[in-house]
Amino acid sequence: xxxxxxSPLPERAIYGFVLFLGSQFGFFLxxxxxxxxxxxLHSVGLTYWPQKYWALAMPIYLLVALMVFxxxxxxxxxxxxxxxxxxxxxxxxxxxxxRSDCYRKGGIPRxxxxxxxxxxxxxxLSSDR
Amino acid sequence: xxxxxxxxxxxxxxxxxxxxxxxxxxEFTVSTPKISIGKVMVYTCSVWLFAYTVFFFTQNTAVLSxxxxxxxxxxxxxxxxxxxxxxSLLVIGSLGIQVSSSxxxxxxxxxxIEMSKIKDIVINEAVYLHQIIYYLCVLxxxxxxxxxxxxxxxxxxxxxxxxNCLVKIYKSxxxxxxxxx
Numbered sequence: 540x541x542x543x544x545x546s547p548l549p550e551r552a553i554y555g556f557v558l559f560l561g562s563q564f565g566f567f568l569x570x571x572x573x574x575x576x577x578x579x580l581h582s583v584g585l586t587y588w589p590q591k592y593w594a595l596a597m598p599i600y601l602l603v604a605l606m607v608f609x610x611x612x613x614x615x616x617x618x619x620x621x622x623x624x625x626x627x628x629x630x631x632x633x634x635x636x637x638r639s640d641c642y643r644k645g646g647i648p649r650x651x652x653x654x655x656x657x658x659x660x661x662x663x664l665s666s667d668r
Numbered sequence: 669x670x671x672x673x674x675x676x677x678x679x680x681x682x683x684x685x686x687x688x689x690x691x692x693x694x695e696f697t698v699s700t701p702k703i704s705i706g707k708v709m710v711y712t713c714s715v716w717l718f719a720y721t722v723f724f725f726t727q728n729t730a731v732l733s734x735x736x737x738x739x740x741x742x743x744x745x746x747x748x749x750x751x752x753x754x755x756s757l758l759v760i761g762s763l764g765i766q767v768s769s770s771x772x773x774x775x776x777x778x779x780x781i782e783m784s785k786i787k788d789i790v791i792n793e794a795v796y797l798h799q800i801i802y803y804l805c806v807l808x809x810x811x812x813x814x815x816x817x818x819x820x821x822x823x824x825x826x827x828x829x830x831x832n833c834l835v836k837i838y839k840s841x842x843x844x845x846x847x848x849x
Binding site: 617620621623624625626628629630635655656659660662663664 | 787788790791792794795796797803805807816817818819820821822825835838839842
């Protein structure tokens, strides 16, 4: 049975190092392709590569997409928040479908959602704190 | 009638007025401060200054008259539809509650909810924009299902008082609701 824990392991260190070397090598190849003029690449025989326009356009597209994504994510979250007068702030389908207590002497009571009226009474009406 | 210093969630001062008409009838009024003349003058001057600079470059007099019209109409709409002067909650035991909000122009919007539809009046916390606020709300129930919450009506949503004010109103309301329900 394989352990599922987030602790560092030798295999994970090796994966990490391989990824690190791979990404550095990939970046080196990308820089080579971006800087070497087209004629030299054609003379070696590498003819079917993307236009050099994309060497600049792709990083810029990615950065702008990242910034727009952050703003849009925040906006979608705010849009999906329930308004103050919605029932979702009080209860939901799972809380309404709870089964009532079947107490056994000395047993642990069932875990359940306490209704907002009881919570309020506990907080604001009981003055023995 | 007590008047401690309360404030709303942004820190602006509001005032609470509790009146006990009888042992089972109480009225709570939360008033927000009136529009300050300084703010009105700042807005009007900035709009007119902007319109004058546009006129200076385009030499079109319609810009000036439209700026005057916009400020007048905007102020009228604001005091009639947006600016709430005071909101009140009237609780009458075994009859119902009446929620009313009156605007700066004198317009009043009133709603009455009868006691059989009211399940409880509670203080709830919810996410509001970037913060979590306490607000007072009435839980309504369907007469056919006495143990479920069918809808929620928020109280004092324009003045949004803070927790100390809400607790005071809550305790007072619960005295009436627990005896006369």
